[in-house]
Amino acid sequence: MYNDIFISRPKRRLMFSILLVFVLSVKGFAHPMPNSVVLLDIQPKQVLMELQLPLNELELAFGHDVNKNPLGLLNRLRPELSAYLLSHIHPISSDGSGWIVKLYDLQVQQVQQSPSGPYYELTADLMLTPPAGYSTREFILNYDIILHQVATHFALISVRQDWEGGVFASEPIRLGVIDWDTRNNVIHPFKVSLGDGGTWQGFKQTAVLGMHHIAEGTDHLLFLLVLLLAAPLLTVDGKWGTFGGVRYSLARLLKIVTAFTIGHSVTLVAGALEWFSFPGQPVEVLIAFSIFISAFHAVRPVFLGKEAYVAAGFGLIHGMAFAGTLVDLNLNSFQLGMSILGFNLGIELMQLLVIAVVFPWLMILSRTKLYSPLRIGGALLSAAAATGWIIERITSKPNVITTIMDVTAGHASWILVALAVLAILSLFTSRARTQLG
Template sequence: MKKLFLLILLVLSITTTVQLPSTYAHSNNSEGYSMIEVTDHNINYELKVDLAELGHAMNQELDNQQLFNTKIVQNYINSRIELYADSIKLEGTIERSGVETISNKQFAVMNLTYELGDKPQKLVLNYNMFLDDSDPSHANYATVTFDGEQQEEVLTFESRELEIGEMNFVQNVLQFLLLGLKHIFTGYDHILFVISLLFGIKTIRNTFTLVTAFTIAHSITLALATLDIVHLPSSFVEAAIALSIIYVALINIFNPDSKHQPWLAFAFGLVHGFGFAGILSEMRLDASHLATSLISFNIGIEIGQLVIVAIVFPILLWLKTLTFKPSKWVIPGASVAILAFGFLWFIERAF
């Protein structure tokens, strides 16, 4: 019994003399400081947080050298600090970093830059450093300088968001209209699907019914997904979009004289609508402009679709008027190429 007592004393004496690494030197009530300045072309963000707490939250010991050389810290910050300029989410890049002593504590100092296309009218900061990871009592003292206006806020577990500025109606409409146009013209899978549908047209009326059915369908699911009424995994949606391309391409190859039905455009339009909503899910839509943003984005997509139809449809009609009927091999040949892209996208997205 005496030996056991002596052993316990020995263990206690060792644990009281050995210091834990700073990685695990968790300190409640840690503090942070944010100095944010919005300029015409970028946002400069000086972030100061307790160095030991940062290491504890990331489960690794950090020093000055690591702050300079690793991108792990940058990725961690971008995953915990969400910065939106006119609803568009930005990614920060650490330009400089170091260690500073404040009130006898070491603070990690990171100077981040967020690139801007144009100077925004509204800025939203969503701050989650440490709050869900290691220290719910963490507080960050934020100062934002934006368009001659300065706003200060204490960001805590209960109050994590800071908003400054206001986006006007006209800018909101133009922004989401152009975003919809950009999305359709850079969404090559959507473009190939629309072209595949056009391969099966017979008349102008048939074109109108197909485009209308596709538009109504994707408008429905775009709204449902954006409003978070219906949610599907993005991997499933993207793979299903690839399958829609494969299906229509196979019809065009093995039955090039078939007439695509509106129900086909409507059914696959429902799937493509979830794909269109993907970009909006990454944004922070202003509640006061939600309907306007959604409608403007959808109109942008429709304008893009009409441009594609206006280019492809006359070419197809012209090919069908030629005496040697090149459409007999052009449509199946192009459909084989589209089929190959569809298969590649499906394999990439499904596996």
Template sequence: MIALIRYRLLAALLLTALLAAPAWAHKPSDSYLTLEVKQGQVDGQWDIALRDLEMAIGLDQDGNGELTWNEVRARRDAIAAYALARLKLASAGKACPLRVTELLLDDHSDGAYAVLRLHAECGAAIAALDLDYRLLFDIDPQHKGLLQLRHGGQVSTAIFAPDSAHQALRVADASGWRQFGDYVRHGIWHIWIGFDHILFLLSLLLPAVLVYRDRRWQGRSTFRAAAFDVLKIVSAFTLAHSITLTLATLGMVALPSRLVESAIAASVVLAALNNLWPLFHGRRALVAFAFGLIHGFGFASVLLDLGLPKTALLLSLVGFNAGVEVGQIAIVALFLPLAFLVRNTALYRRGILGAGSCMIALLALAWLAERGLDVKLLA
């Protein structure tokens, strides 16, 4: 009975990931806010995804599923009103009224964005800036606002979420440890909602509690052997994506976004199919390293969209990568003991490993078609 309960718990975790994955097949919702403080005034730029604005206020006037510049421009006042109602600035207890001076369009790695040029007057020299950020939180609690605050030659960063919607930032002598902590948390969250990364890792980990012998999967004899196999896979994946995350974020290597996202989907397909027809059993760590190089470019897209100068970028890079590793460790710590306990059941071998890998492969094939052919298959 206890083993059955453990199996059901593990199966429920996998099923939850598979059911939630279509909604997170692509990069989660972020906006990019850059503010520059000069004496008593603030100038800035706010990049908000058109898909988010369409969801919030509606932009597609003819209902054909495609947004044009004319449709966006026609909704300029509505866009400005919606955005400004959800961002408030203050200094020394006095409000700094914001206004939109210009509306433009720009392309990010995950699609088109509205670019709002901002200006605010605070009336006196600004030593610290209070920000209240509420964009999209009422309709998308997973949304994040990524801030870059500039003053002279200094740059500080912050991440806004529903539980950190109000923040006070010094415009000088910014805390490096605070920025580091922000990006650790963002890295943890990114791996937890990056279902393509999670399913790739899980596809490689599912056989870790088994051995392929006499043309069938059998349970490993010791937890130590399973843990060592997991350690090799996770270490290889971590080393590989850390290399390309660093190179891509520092601008030393660049690959087209569509190629990276398609290759990530293909890696999930291959890892899942290997559980059904073992082709590289015993070499899964090498596969984790090879495809981990591609996944690193996917992680880097989050930081690249911030456009941070290298001084702040190095700090955010280390924090973000540390957060990704913490997130991975949490996933492994939850998965491995449960999987080991039910490894000898037919339900694990045929249900979770067999049927689960089939579901993962089919889902990843849909992602591959969407990303490679630019078609919409999943809601």
């Protein structure tokens, strides 16, 4: 009679578990909770770690009301938070030797990227230092922040920077996840094993980084290309005239490119070594202004015979922007020196590649009547783009011009194809006319 009325204890447990999983899954579907993020910057003598911890999850584990008045959290609970974080991070070497963990910064900020809406997170910056003689490329991370109390939480572990491994990706390289092993009811230590790195790998990747910086830097390329518009031309009565010949064009090209290289190399080195600090916004505005001046010169000579000096002068400004990329890497002296060399090499390789696929077509077209309207049109469009960038960089707001430029830059390869087709057609047309004549 008892078994007919009441459900047995094992069955009750099973039903309860099914119901709990169902409720949690529905709740998770409706309001997915953000996970933690652990970003590692691997350096020869220490590992820099950045933690991104959602406050709504941290509150469940920390035991304090951290999600109420989050912007005042650090004023209320900084010592307690620091002690909590340090007590749940224990890196060790493979033989069990303990590392020193130092917390040096805490911040609270709002995050927008969440299906359930904006939320606040605590960002913590730490330094993990192994014992003398131990590698930072292989260690065991004992970590259970939030996880020790919230079984559904997990921490995503990624490498954001590893110079010797050639990692400078805009998207961190994912290593894995720390979460509960529900079968064994334990949180396993996470093994970080990055393999052998080396100077060549770091040097090579900084060269690639330099190439990407130019390839993605529409303003840097546009400045150089606008200067090249008039490079094949002679001047007549203070105006641009006809094609000056291959030797003349290449000589002017060499002067302009060399001067620009010298200019940006000087400030790249000075900025990367932090001899000088260059404010970002004025530099970006001046880069856009350099395009505007060069575009005006492509329409009518304003610094005839002094293009090399102008390229060198504006190169100094462009180099200031290049330097910021290396400063952000936080490298040691040797790595920084190799990175400056590799990054600059990458910049030059990409510039030479762009010149190699563009300048021959400009020389061919400069022999035709098509070149004058093409040159003026290209210069005016460049001036318009420069104006849009100047406005955007002063106001910090995009505008119609910059939006159009972003779309146009995405079709650069098709513009190059059109330029090549136009040059080839003009060449065949010119030969046909010569034969008929």
